[in-house]
Amino acid sequence: MNRRQYLTRAGVGVGTVPLLASSSGATGYITVDIIEANTPLAGGDLLEMTAELENSASTDERVELSLVVGEDPEVVGKRTVPVNAGETRTVEYLQFRTYPVRTDDTFPVQVATEVDIAETMVTVTGIDSFDAQYAYPNREQDLTVQPGTTVLFEIDSEMLDQQGTTHWYVDGEYVTTPAGPWPATYFSEVGRELFTHTFDATGTHLVDTAVTAADGNAGSRWEVTVADNGLEPPTVDATRPSSRELAADKPTTLELDVSSTATELDRVVWWMTQSDVILDVSDISGTSDTASLQIDGGCHTCQIEAWVIDEKNAFTAVNPWVFEGFDEAGNDTGEGEVPVTILDTNSPVTGGEVLEVTAAIENTGTAEVTRDVDLVVGDDPELVDSRTVTVPAGGTKRFELLFETYPVAQDDSFPVRVETGDSTDQRTVLAYGTGT
Incomplete structure (x- = not known):
C-alpha cells in the first residue's frame, strides 16, 4: 500500500529504511523498544510515540534513531540520541501527522537503529466528509485550471468550533496548519478558514483538509485538474x-x-x-x-x-x-513590503548541537533593499546570530542563521525569532536533553 494513502510526515528527513548490519564495538549493545503509542487514532490526528533505548555497554554511545512507516518502509524522521553506559534512555516526541483517510487502516511503524528494530501496528480510523455547504469552492463541481493558477480553499466558521484545528494536505503530503496574521484576520472578518495553493504541474491533484476537534474529526476533499485548456484566473x-x-x-x-x-x-x-x-x-x-x-x-x-x-x-x-513612497526630494523610493519568513529549521536537535534556521526576505518593491537580520532565541530573548541581507527589487533572498544549543539534561522547547526591524517571524523548536 502506498504510504501517501494514509500517512504524512511531521518530522524531518526522508529516505529509505536503514539496513540492519552486523556491529562491532559498543553500538551492538543498544536495544530499542516502543513503550507507548496513541493508537488507535482518527485520520488527521498526530501519532505520538515513545521509545526506550538501553545501553548495556561500558561506554557512552550516540545512537541514530529512525522512525519508519508503512508496508513499503519509508523513513519519516531521524534523530541522534546520546545514551550513557549502563543506562536506559526514554525518547519522546516521535511523531507524524496521519492522513485524513475515509476508511480504517492499519499499518506497521518501526523505530530502528543500525542494529535493532522495534515495531508496532498503528490503526487510523476513517473520518467522514463534512457537509459540502461549508466547503469552498464547491467540491462537487468540475475544477480544471491552467498551470500557474492559484486557488483559494475555504472552510466556513460554522464548521469549526473553539476546539477545531485545520490541517491541509496536497497530493497526500501534509502542507500546513494555517497560522499568522492574515489567516487569523480572514477568519475573523470573513468567517472562513483559508488555504491557498498554486497548481503548476499538469495532471490531477487532490487537496484535503482535516478538521480535528475534541468531539471527532471531519474532512473535505477537492479534486483539481491542471490542463492547458483549463480555467484562467481573473x-x-x-x-x-x-x-x-x-x-x-x-x-x-x-x-x-x-x-x-x-x-x-x-x-x-x-x-x-x-x-x-x-x-x-x-x-x-x-x-x-x-x-x-x-x-x-x-x-x-x-x-x-x-x-x-x-x-x-x-x-x-x-x-x-x-x-507615500517618495523621499523628501520627491523621488520614488520604490519601497514595498519587505517581510521575513522562517522557512525551515533542523529542529529537533540534541542539546549541544547547532540549530540551523533557514529564512527568507521578500522584496515587493521596485528598488533594492538591505536589511540587518537577527536571530533571537529564548523566553528571555538572547541575540545569537546576525547578518546583513540585500534583496533585489521584486526578489527573494534565502539565508541561514545558526545557534549552538546548550547541552541541557532534559528536553527543552523554546522560541526562536528572526527579526529585521520592520518584520518578525517566530517558531518553537526542540532540543533533546543529553540525560546528564
Whole structure:
C-alpha cells in the first residue's frame, strides 16, 4: 500500500529504511523498544510515540534513531540520541501527522537503529466528509485550471468550533496548519478558514483538509485538474488612480476593472499590508465588473493588496498602490513590503548541537533593499546570530542563521525569532536533553 494513502510526515528527513548490519564495538549493545503509542487514532490526528533505548555497554554511545512507516518502509524522521553506559534512555516526541483517510487502516511503524528494530501496528480510523455547504469552492463541481493558477480553499466558521484545528494536505503530503496574521484576520472578518495553493504541474491533484476537534474529526476533499485548456484566473484590466503612489493623509477612491474569460466573478478582498487588515470585501458579478473602495489614507509604505476571486475560487492578487513612497526630494523610493519568513529549521536537535534556521526576505518593491537580520532565541530573548541581507527589487533572498544549543539534561522547547526591524517571524523548536 502506498504510504501517501494514509500517512504524512511531521518530522524531518526522508529516505529509505536503514539496513540492519552486523556491529562491532559498543553500538551492538543498544536495544530499542516502543513503550507507548496513541493508537488507535482518527485520520488527521498526530501519532505520538515513545521509545526506550538501553545501553548495556561500558561506554557512552550516540545512537541514530529512525522512525519508519508503512508496508513499503519509508523513513519519516531521524534523530541522534546520546545514551550513557549502563543506562536506559526514554525518547519522546516521535511523531507524524496521519492522513485524513475515509476508511480504517492499519499499518506497521518501526523505530530502528543500525542494529535493532522495534515495531508496532498503528490503526487510523476513517473520518467522514463534512457537509459540502461549508466547503469552498464547491467540491462537487468540475475544477480544471491552467498551470500557474492559484486557488483559494475555504472552510466556513460554522464548521469549526473553539476546539477545531485545520490541517491541509496536497497530493497526500501534509502542507500546513494555517497560522499568522492574515489567516487569523480572514477568519475573523470573513468567517472562513483559508488555504491557498498554486497548481503548476499538469495532471490531477487532490487537496484535503482535516478538521480535528475534541468531539471527532471531519474532512473535505477537492479534486483539481491542471490542463492547458483549463480555467484562467481573473485579470485586472485597469486601476484608478493610475499612479502607484497614494497620499497617506488624504481620502481617495480606488477602482479596479476586472474580468474573467471562463466563469463568473465573485468578490474582491481589499487588504492593507503591514497593518494586516481587511479594508473591505466588494461583491462583483458577471464576466467583467468594477470594484471600488473609499479610503481615508493609510500607513506609510503600506500597500493596497487586492484579491480578485471568481466563483470557482481561482484568484489573482495584485498590489497596485503604495502609500507615500517618495523621499523628501520627491523621488520614488520604490519601497514595498519587505517581510521575513522562517522557512525551515533542523529542529529537533540534541542539546549541544547547532540549530540551523533557514529564512527568507521578500522584496515587493521596485528598488533594492538591505536589511540587518537577527536571530533571537529564548523566553528571555538572547541575540545569537546576525547578518546583513540585500534583496533585489521584486526578489527573494534565502539565508541561514545558526545557534549552538546548550547541552541541557532534559528536553527543552523554546522560541526562536528572526527579526529585521520592520518584520518578525517566530517558531518553537526542540532540543533533546543529553540525560546528564
